[in-house]
Structure formats: structure tokens, C-alpha cells
Amino acid sequence: MSDAATTDEIRETSGFFGAEQAQITEELPPEIWGKIDDFLESNPGGQERLIPLLHMAQEFVGYLPIPIQEYVADKLGLSPIQVYGVVSFYHFFTTTPRGKHQLKVCMGTACFVRHAQRLIETLEQTLEIDVGGVTEDRLFSLEQVRCLGACGLAPAMMLNDETLGNLTAKALRKRVLRMKSKARREKATQSSETPSD
Amino acid sequence: MTSETQETVAEARGLAPRDLAAIRERLRTRLEARQLSQRDARPAQRDVLVCAGGGCVSSQSLSIADALEREISATNLDEHARVVRVGCMGLCEAGPLVLVSPDGTYYRKVDEDGVRRIVSEHLAEDRPVEDLEVTWSNGDGTVLRSREIPFFARQVKIALRNCGVIDPLEIDEYITKDGYLALEKALFELTPEQVLEQVHRSGLRGRGGAGFPAGLKWQFVREAEGDEKFVVCNADEGDPGAFMDRSILEGDPHSVIEAMTIAGLVIGSRQGYVYVRAEYPLAIERLGHALQQARDYGLLGQGILGSDFSFDLEIRIGAGAFVCGEETALLHSIEGKRGTPRPRPPFPAQKGLWGKPTLLSNVETWTNVPAIICKGAQWYSSIGSAGSKGTKVFALAGSVRNTGLVEVPMGISLREVVEVIGDGIPSGMPFKAAQSGGPSGGCIPADAADVPIDYESLQELGAIMGSGGLIIMDEGTCMVELARFFLDFLADESCGKCPPCRIGVRVLLNVLDRITKGQGQIEDLEILESLGAHVQQSSLCGLGQTAPNAVLSTLHHFRDEYEAHVFEHRCPAGQCRGLLTYVISPEFCGGCMQCAQACPAKAISGRPKHVHHIDQNLCIHCGSCLNVCPTNGIQAT
Numbered sequence: 009m010s011d012a013a014t015t016d017e018i019r020e021t022s023g024f025f026g027a028e029q030a031q032i033t034e035e036l037p038p039e040i041w042g043k044i045d046d047f048l049e050s051n052p053g054g055q056e057r058l059i060p061l062l063h064m065a066q067e068f069v070g071y072l073p074i075p076i077q078e079y080v081a082d083k084l085g086l087s088p089i090q091v092y093g094v095v096s097f098y099h100f101f102t103t104t105p106r107g108k109h110q111l112k113v114c115m116g117t118a119c120f121v122r123h124a125q126r127l128i129e130t131l132e133q134t135l136e137i138d139v140g141g142v143t144e145d146r147l148f149s150l151e152q153v154r155c156l157g158a159c160g161l162a163p164a165m166m167l168n169d170e171t172l173g174n175l176t177a178k179a180l181r182k183r184v185l186r187m188k189s190k191a192r193r194e195k196a197t198q199s200s201e202t203p204s205d
Numbered sequence: 206m207t208s209e210t211q212e213t214v215a216e217a218r219g220l221a222p223r224d225l226a227a228i229r230e231r232l233r234t235r236l237e238a239r240q241l242s243q244r245d246a247r248p249a250q251r252d253v254l255v256c257a258g259g260g261c262v263s264s265q266s267l268s269i270a271d272a273l274e275r276e277i278s279a280t281n282l283d284e285h286a287r288v289v290r291v292g293c294m295g296l297c298e299a300g301p302l303v304l305v306s307p308d309g310t311y312y313r314k315v316d317e318d319g320v321r322r323i324v325s326e327h328l329a330e331d332r333p334v335e336d337l338e339v340t341w342s343n344g345d346g347t348v349l350r351s352r353e354i355p356f357f358a359r360q361v362k363i364a365l366r367n368c369g370v371i372d373p374l375e376i377d378e379y380i381t382k383d384g385y386l387a388l389e390k391a392l393f394e395l396t397p398e399q400v401l402e403q404v405h406r407s408g409l410r411g412r413g414g415a416g417f418p419a420g421l422k423w424q425f426v427r428e429a430e431g432d433e434k435f436v437v438c439n440a441d442e443g444d445p446g447a448f449m450d451r452s453i454l455e456g457d458p459h460s461v462i463e464a465m466t467i468a469g470l471v472i473g474s475r476q477g478y479v480y481v482r483a484e485y486p487l488a489i490e491r492l493g494h495a496l497q498q499a500r501d502y503g504l505l506g507q508g509i510l511g512s513d514f515s516f517d518l519e520i521r522i523g524a525g526a527f528v529c530g531e532e533t534a535l536l537h538s539i540e541g542k543r544g545t546p547r548p549r550p551p552f553p554a555q556k557g558l559w560g561k562p563t564l565l566s567n568v569e570t571w572t573n574v575p576a577i578i579c580k581g582a583q584w585y586s587s588i589g590s591a592g593s594k595g596t597k598v599f600a601l602a603g604s605v606r607n608t609g610l611v612e613v614p615m616g617i618s619l620r621e622v623v624e625v626i627g628d629g630i631p632s633g634m635p636f637k638a639a640q641s642g643g644p645s646g647g648c649i650p651a652d653a654a655d656v657p658i659d660y661e662s663l664q665e666l667g668a669i670m671g672s673g674g675l676i677i678m679d680e681g682t683c684m685v686e687l688a689r690f691f692l693d694f695l696a697d698e699s700c701g702k703c704p705p706c707r708i709g710v711r712v713l714l715n716v717l718d719r720i721t722k723g724q725g726q727i728e729d730l731e732i733l734e735s736l737g738a739h740v741q742q743s744s745l746c747g748l749g750q751t752a753p754n755a756v757l758s759t760l761h762h763f764r765d766e767y768e769a770h771v772f773e774h775r776c777p778a779g780q781c782r783g784l785l786t787y788v789i790s791p792e793f794c795g796g797c798m799q800c801a802q803a804c805p806a807k808a809i810s811g812r813p814k815h816v817h818h819i820d821q822n823l824c825i826h827c828g829s830c831l832n833v834c835p836t837n838g839i840q841a842t
Contacts, residue, residue, distance in 0.1 A: 043388055055541035059524055063483070095545040097700070098524030100483045116445035117640065117676045118602030120690050130832045133803060153484070154527070154694075155445035157601035158263040160297025171263035177832045 020078030040069055041079065047085055058084055059096055062101055071102045107142045107149030109187065112166040124163040128152060130177040134184050147191050148184070223606055224388070229380050241800075251286045251328060256302040256369060258452055259487060260609070265303035269315050273303070273779075276380035277325040282466025286328050287635035292456015292701070294369035296356055299339055311339040311351040318469070341628065357608050361588065363596050364412075364449070364572045365612045368456035372376040373781065375492050376498040379459040385504055387578035388463050392512050396576075401427065404471075404574065406582035408594030413567030414642070414671050414747070415531070416660040417575075422564060423616045427472045429562035432680070433694045436465045436477035436600070437537055437558065437565040443482070443527040444643030446693065447674035449598040450568035452610055454488035457572065458495035462518060464574035466505065469516040472564055477518045478537055480740055483525055495522060527644075527698035530672075531567050531746045534700065545700045546746035587644040590616030593659035606631050613658075620654040623677055634679035638762065642671020644698075645751035646689040647758030648684070667758040683780035684766050689717040691755035699748065706749030709740035713756060722783035725771035730739075733760060782828045787839040791816045793838030798841065800830035 027116055047064055052055055066072050072095050074088075081091040095101045112118075113127050128150075132138060135148050142149040158164040161173025165180075172180075218754065243453050255261075255270040275289045278776060285742035294302045299313035300796030303323065310333045312323060317336050324334045341354035341396050354357065361626030362368075379385070392402045405420030426434060442450040454461065458534045481489050493582070496518055499505040521539050524564045528534045529544040536558050538544040557563025573595060578583045586594045593615040602608045606628040613622060620638055630636055638648045641658075647668035649656070656662050678687070692714040701707045713736060714727050744750045760767055769775045776784040789800070789809075796814040808824045819830070 016710045018356075028660065030589070044753060056539065058541035059538065060522065063522055063524070089612065093543050094541070096528050097545075100523075100525035107554075115694075117643065117674065117690075118446050120687075121603040121676055121678060121682055125826070126832060129828065133829055133832070153445065155448070155527075156263070156484070157259040157448040157451050158297075159446060159600060161263055164263065173263055178835070181833070 020072045029168075036069060036075065037074065040065065040076065043068060044076075044079060044083060054084060055086060055090075058086070058091065059098075062091075062095065071105050072099060073103060100152060104142070105146070106148050109148050110151070110166070111184075112153045112164075113154045114157075114158065114162070114164045116157075116162075118157060118159035119155075119163040122162040122203045124154055124165075126177045127163055127165060127175055127180055130181050131184065134181050134188075145191075147188070208811070209426070213363050229386070250284070251308070252306040253286055253288045253328070254291045254294075254304040254306055255288060255324070256292075256300060256304075257290040258297070258369070258455055259448065259485075260293065260297035261300035261302055262487065264300040264314075269301045269303070269317075269320060272317055272320045273324065276320050276460050280324055280329055282324065282328050286324075289372045291370060292368040292373050293365075293452035295360075295365070295610040295612075296607060297372075298607050302339075305333075308333065311357075312337045313339045332565075335523070341647075349481065356609075356611070356628065359621070359626050360612050361596050361614050363576050363585075363588075364569050364598050365610065366457075366576065367460065368452055368610075369775065371457070372414045373456050373458055374494055374734065376459060376495065376502060376562065379457070384575075384577055385463055386460055386678070388466055388504065389577035390512065390578055391467045391470055392510060392514065397427070400467060400471050400578060401502065401765075403578055403582045403695065407573075407577045407585040408582075408589070409570065409573055409577060409585065410593065411566055412569035412597065412670075412673070413572075414645070416631065416670060419566065419570055420571070422554060422566070423468065423471055426562050426564040428622055429672040431562045433476075433561045433797060434472055435476040435558045435561055435563045436468050436472070436474050437536070437539070437563055438465055438477070438479040438571055439530065439532070439554075439567040440481040440485075440488070440674060441523045441529045441535060442485075442568075443530045443643075444672045444674045444699075445642060446602050446640075446676050447600045447672045448675055449600055449610055450649060451482075451485050451488050452819055453568050453572050453753055454485070454492050458488075459499065459569055460572040460575055462490075462505065462641060463497050463520060464571040466509065466516050467565055467574060467578065468566075468571075470514055472562075474564070475515055476516070477516065478521050478539055479518060480521045480523060482523045489520060489522060492651045496520070496684045513610055518548045526700070527694070528700045528746070528748050531748055534746065536563065543700070546748070548745060559815050561614050567664065569673070591655055592661050597658070597670065597673055599673045599675040601627050601675050601677065604630050604632055604634075604679040605677040605680070615659045616657040618655050618657055619649055622658070622675070623654065627677065630677070630679045632679050632681060634681055637678050637682060639678065640676040640685070640687065640755075641674070642669040642754075643674045644673070644694050645669065645747065646671045647754045648678075648687075648762060665755065669754070681778055681780065683721075683778035684763040685770050685776075686721055686754045686778075686780050688759045689714065690722050690753070692717055695748065695752045699752075702758045703745035703749060705740050705743040706745065706752060709736055709744075710749065710752045710800065711754060712736060713740070717756065720770045721776075721781045722803050723774040723781070725769070729771060730764075730767055735755075779841070781827045782841075785826060785828075786821065787819055787824060787826070787828070787830060788818050788842070789819055789841050790838050790840055793836045795836055795838070797835060799833045799835065803829045803833045805829060 047061055065076050077091045078088050081088045115124055131150050135143055137143055137150055139150055139152050157163055158173055160173055163175050164173045253273055256266055268291050275660050277286050289716045303312040305327055317744050322334045326334050336613040338350050341349045367382055374618055395671055401423055404423055409419040410416040440450050503510055505517050523529055529538045531546045532553050534546040553563040553565050589595050596612050596613045596614050601611055611626050636651045638650045640648050649666055649668050653666055663670050696710045696714045699710055701708045716732055719725055733756050737757045739752050741750055753759045766777055774784055794816045798813055801809040806823050806825045808820045809817050
């Protein structure tokens with residue numbers, strides 16, 4: 009991003025999707041604007057660069073909030089709705105932040121035949137969220153994905169970057185409960201260390 | 206990169222065309238010298254091949270490869286063995302797989318202890334570790350080992366010829382296996398017409414689903430008018446349960462690059478794209494690496510191998526949309542748009558990417574091309590059945606012992622694939638059906654298992670070849686629930702452009718939903734049949750046109766199961782939760798209260814340490830209790 013004014017302009021004019029989005033902008037890593045500019049400098053072009061650019065931005069920020077979509081639209085000479093149309097079309101792109109631990113249960117056919125649905129049900133009950141949701145403490149997010157290609161290990165899922173295979177609902181429930189209580193303990197130690205005012 | 210490879214790269218840059226043969230000869234001599242210096246005695250050097258395909262990586266094969274390297278240097282065997290991380294070996298079930306070459310010994314489920322034993326016994330003392338070997342016992346007591354087992358012995362590898370054999374990160378290894386020989390031939394020995402003739406006569410048909418003759422497609426694009434043309438590889442393998450395209454890109458990326466370059470030469474294109482799913486990061490990484498190596502060797506870019514032909518490839522990453530496997534949707538996605546299909550004609554061969562003539566094929570189709578050019582059309586067309594030539598790769602999964610990738614000649618029977626290569630059903634239940642072609646495909650019932658698998662006979666059965674996902678099901682799989690699963694997938698993936706697919710598939714799903722919940726109505730089966738036919742006939746693209754296949758083919762072959770659900774509120778396979786009754790067996794119940802706490806309907810009563818009871822009037826059949834019970838004390842019938 010060459011000059012800061014443009015960002016501010018865009019933030020101010022983000023009326024297209026409503027002003028409530030502006031708040032999120034504050035949390036965005038400031039380097040993202042420069043990264044988008046750099047990307048377009050080394051990969052010049054029009055709309056054909058949109059999907060690669062969104063991939064880069066989502067990898068960096070974790071999700072694609074409206075201000076980023078609007079900035080990208082502006083840079084590529086597209087209307088914001090064209091960008092939003094692409095973002096909402098593809099499953100891979102998300103406009104909401106994900107949890108610290110991402111649980112992705114494979115719902116490919118092989119996993120389905122080996123009862124992956126039970127894993128999903130167990131996780132939904134244990135975490136008290138639905139597929140696609142994030143726990144209130146932003147610790148876990150749960151998604152179902154199409155075939156991880158680990159069909160030989162069905163039923164399989166990804167816990168962050170790790171592929172877990174040959175899972176049973178019970179073992180998975182235990183593991184998630186352990187992670188939950190560990191996070192709770194860590195939080196408790198943290199808050200006891202931070203002096204309260 | 207070793208210093209040797211750097212030398213080769215430096216030498217190769219800007220070399221005259223004929224020198225590729227010299228590289229090949231030199232590499233081959235070096236390889237032979239290394240492996241066969243003491244013929245008939247122990248090999249001077251062994252290659253320890255570790256499967257680094259997606260499945261094995263998931264079962265930690267990369268850390269096994271590291272451990273092997275550590276163990277080999279700790280025992281001072283560096284001179285005698287090297288570890289190579291190769292592409293998918295196929296037998297994913299037994300991962301992490303390790304192959305000791307040239308002995309041909311396959312080791313299954315290798316762990317840290319296995320690593321120590323392979324190094325200390327096999328590599329150091331020449332005694333293969335027999336109890337870790339992949340084996341197969343015949344009924345009569347004979348035991349077959351490693352390559353002899355039917356899983357490997359019955360396969361014919363053309364598309365997967367290099368997968369699990371070469372290091373996909375080393376272009377030299379590909380060149381040694383006659384890599385880029387076909388490109389040399391196409392550039393310097395044959396005219397484009399002759400290359401086209403070979404592809405024609407081979408009888409190669411598209412492996413992505415529809416089975417369109419490849420030669421005809423090449424000819425259409427070659428003859429199409431246009432100053433600019435494109436070559437595109439469809440690696441958007443969206444069919445859940447199929448992973449051959451991924452394995453080829455991960456294990457043998459250069460074969461796709463070579464094939465696309467040859468096609469570029471024949472149709473007169475200078476630029477190609479490979480559209481890969483975002484879910485395949487390893488494939489993207491290895492393909493990217495291969496592209497760079499090919500450019501360094503002068504096999505891509507300006508003036509390929511010193512000729513006046515220029516061609517380059519770019520990777521485009523998908524973003525998770527099943528419909529992008531449809532060719533016009535895929536082209537829209539490359540252009541940066543929503544991946545929605547458009548009516549055909551015009552076909553991409555006339556108006557494709559940015560309105561220019563475009564030759565689009567899937568990974569497996571491409572990878573066959575160099576083999577055809579090298580060995581000739583006649584050789585290729587001698588394999589397979591009358592209308593379907595060559596081989597097909599299937600991703601074998603579901604209820605079968607040997608899950609993984611298999612490549613078999615067209616025309617083989619399903620029974621041989623399931624019972625011999627797949628080694629049968631592990632649960633001991635009878636084989637019920639196979640789902641071929643993923644969500645767009647259909648099911649092949651057990652009584653049709655002797656029908657030869659090729660394009661024509663599958664179509665007659667109401668299934669399709671599709672991309673080659675083959676899911677094996679036993680009696681524990683409910684066919685209604687299976688159809689519901691596929692419809693749920695397709696309703697979610699429908700792009701929404703045409704109403705027959707957007708609304709029709711949703712209504713089909715709603716009907717199936719109610720049938721699997723025991724709320725089916727008498728007219729439901731007729732609705733499925735008539736609406737299914739409408740959706741097939743009136744949808745815009747392949748997704749909608751094939752969406753009802755799963756319902757219609759299961760309804761055709763397993764009508765009695767549908768009827769049991771609708772008329773008797775019973776699921777014969779015992780899979781539909783809404784139709785099951787949950788009962789606590791007093792002899793197993795420890796009175797732990799976990800099921801009572803998990804029950805969302807508060808239907809379970811009981812005091813701690815006393816047997817609990819489920820009130821059937823309150824039970825909503827969700828199965829939550831089943832998931833939490835630590836003693837398996839809840840019976841679902």
C-alpha cells in the first residue's frame with residue numbers, strides 16, 4: 009500500500025456493506041495492504057489475479073473481512089460485489105475468523121462409509137457448536153471438508169495441520185475434552201498472573 | 206540439491222536437443238553401475254523408497270524417512286543405502302510403506318522399531334525382515350510376499366508407471382525412466398500430424414468422467430481458428446473418494462508437464478494452465494518444483510530443447526467448489542470469476558479460456574500421453590476392451606481390506622478388483638455394492654460384479670466410470686442413506702445457476718431426508734423417480750444432469766430397501782438412526798450417568814451406579830448416548 013490515505017478513504021467509504029465492518033479493520037494486521045500491493049506488482053493483471061490474491065490475503069489474515077475485499081476490488085478495477093460474489097461462491101474462502109484449533113472432519117465417501125458422521129455429532133455435542141461454527145472463546149472451530157485424500161485411514165480428520173486417521177468417536181471426544189481443560193488451566197494461570205485493577 | 210544435480214542442471218541449460226539423450230545414457234549407466242556392480246551378489250547400493258504420497262504422509266511416513274536416514278548413518282551404511290521419498294505406492298492401507306530396492310521387498314506399517322530392524326537386519330545383514338513384509342495368504346496355505354501379492358501382481362501400470370518408483374523432486378530420475386523422450390520424439394522425429402495420429406489410434410479416452418476420445422478433442426482444437434490457444438489440465442479432483450490425480454501430481458508431476466507440452470506443440474499453443482484444488486497443498490508444491498526444474502533444463506519456456514517451439518505452464522489454485530470440475534466452470538474460475546458453468550456448445554475446443562480454443566483434459570488422461578508416444582498407439586490399444594483402451598486407475602476405498610490406488614486394464618471384472626486385488630471385505634459381511642464415479646456416478650450391485658468394467662458396460666448399469674472413485678460397501682451400508690449423502694453433497698455444491706439443479710436436487714434431498722427419518726410417504730418413491738428424470742434431462746451442466754444418478758441407481762437396484770424404510774419404518778442395514786430403537790443392556794451398564802447427561806431430550810433416567818433406562822416415548826433417536834457410553838452398553842436395533 010503506497011499511501012495510508014487510500015486505506016482510510018476506503019475504510020470511510022465502506023458504506024457498501026455497512027459501517028459495522030469498520031471495527032474489524034482495527035484488528036487487521038497493517039502489513040496486509042502492502043502485501044496486496046506487492047502481490048499485484050509482481051503478478052500484474054486484472055480479474056484473473058483475483059483468486060490467487062484472495063488466497064494470499066486469507067493465508068495472511070486468516071479470513072477475508074469486507075475491508076480487504078473492497079480494497080482488492082479497488083485495486084483490480086472490479087466492483088465490490090464481484091469480489092464478494094467470488095468469496096461467497098468458493099468454500100475455501102471465509103469471512104469469519106476461525107478458532108485457534110481448527111477441526112476439519114473429512115466427509116468424503118470412504119469416511120462416510122466408515123461413519124464419519126458420528127465424529128461430527130460427537131464434536132458438535134462436545135463443543136456445543138454446529139458445523140461451521142466457532143466456540144465462544146474462539147478456541148475451536150468445526151468444519152466438514154470434502155475428502156482429505158486419506159481414504160485408507162478413514163474416518164479421518166485434520167486437527168490444525170495434523171491428519172488423524174482411524175478415529176473413533178470416543179477417542180476423539182476424550183482428546184477434545186483434554187484440549188479444552190488444558191486451555192482452561194492455561195487461561196486460569198494467565199489471569200492469576202495478570203494483576204487485576 | 207546435491208552438487209551432482211547442480212552440475213547436471215548447469216550442463217543441461219541451453220544444451221542442444223540431442224544432448225538430453227546423453228544425459229539419459231549417462232544417468233542410466235551411473236544408476237546401473239551403482240546397483241548392479243556385483244551382479245548376482247548383494248547389491249552394492251540399495252534404495253530405500255519411502256512412500257510420501259498423501260495417505261502415507263498422514264500416517265507419518267516423513268518422520269519414518271528421517272528416522273531411516275538417521276539410522277542408516279548411525280550404522281555407517283551411507284555408502285550402501287540411500288533413502289528416497291517417492292510418490293504413492295498404492296497400498297495406502299498398509300502405510301507407512303517402505304520398499305527396499307532392487308530387492309523388491311515391501312514393508313507395511315513401518316514404525317520406529319521397524320526402522321531399526323530394516324536397517325540392522327535387511328540393509329546390514331541381508332536378511333529381509335519377514336514379519337514386517339507385505340504378505341498375502343492363499344486359501345491353500347501358500348504365502349505370497351511383496352510384489353507377488355495379487356494387489357501388486359494383478360495391476361498394469363501406465364498412468365502410475367513412475368508413482369512410488371522415482372523421486373518426484375528429481376527431474377533426473379524422470380529422465381532416466383524415458384522421461385521427456387516423447388517430447389523429443391514429438392519435436393524432432395514426428396510431425397504434429399503424426400503425433401495426433403498416435404493419440405487417435407491409441408483409443409485413449411478422457412479419464413475425467415465422460416470418456417470423450419482424446420484424439421478427436423486434440424483434432425478439434427488443432428483445427429479451430431484462433432491466433433491464441435490454451436492447454437489446460439483439470440486437477441480439480443472434487444469427487445470425494447478419488448485421489449489418483451493427486452497421487453500422479455505428487456508422485457510423477459513431470460509426466461503431466463511433458464504431455465501438456467506435447468499437446469501445445471500439436472495444437473499450436475504457447476501457454477497452459479494446471480488447475481489444482483486448494484486442498485492438495487503437497488501436489489501444488491511438487492508440481493511447482495517440477496515446473497521450475499523443467500524450465501532450468503530448457504524443457505519449458507522459450508525455444509524448448511533448442512527448437513523454435515515455446516511453451517510454458519502456470520499453476521492456478523482452486524478454492525473449493527465441486528462444480529469447477531465441469532470444464533466451462535473451471536475455465537471461468539481460471540479467469541477469476543465465480544465457477545459457474547455455461548451452456549455448450551460452443552465447446553471449449555472452439556471457445557474456451559478468454560474465448561480462445563482450449564484443450565482441456567484431466568490429469569490421468571494427460572499422463573498416458575507420453576507413454577503412448579514412446580511405445581506407440583498399437584501397444585496402448587492392445588490393452589483394455591473393445592471400446593475402452595488402456596488402463597484405468599481406481600481409488601479403492603470403503604469396506605475393503607486393501608484400500609488404496611490400483612491401476613487395472615479396462616474390462617477387468619469388479620469381482621476381481623474387490624475380491625482379489627482388494628482382498629475382500631474386512632467386516633466379514635457380504636459384499637453388497639460398489640459406488641463408481643462418486644456423487645455423479647451410480648452403484649453396481651453385487652450380482653453385477655462379473656460385468657467387465659469399461660465405459661459402455663458401466664453406463665448400461667446406470668453407473669459411470671467417472672474419475673475412478675470406487676467405494677466398496679458391505680451389508681452394513683444403507684443404500685438410502687448413501688443416496689442421501691450424495692444428494693446432500695450435490696445440493697451443497699450446486700452452483701445455483703439453473704433451477705432444475707438448484708431446486709430439484711434440494712427437493713430430492715428433502716424427500717430422502719424424510720425417508721431416512723422414518724417419515725417417508727407412499728408417493729415418495731414415485732416423486733424420486735419422476736423428479737430425478739426431470740433433473741437429469743433439464744439441468745444445464747454435468748453436475749445437475751448426473752445428480753439424480755445416485756438415487757435412481759440405488760432405487761433401481763435396491764428398491765426393497767427403500768420400501769422397508771417407507772412402509773415398515775425399518776432400516777435393513779441398521780444405519781438410519783431415526784429408525785433405530787436404543788436400549789440399555791443391564792449387564793453392561795455401570796451407572797456412570799454419562800448417557801443421561803449427553804441426552805438432549807432428557808429421555809434417560811437412573812441414579813449413579815444403578816442401571817439406567819431410556820424412555821422410548823421421549824427418545825429422539827439421535828444416538829448421542831451411543832457415542833458417550835464407555836462400556837458399549839447401549840444397543841441400537
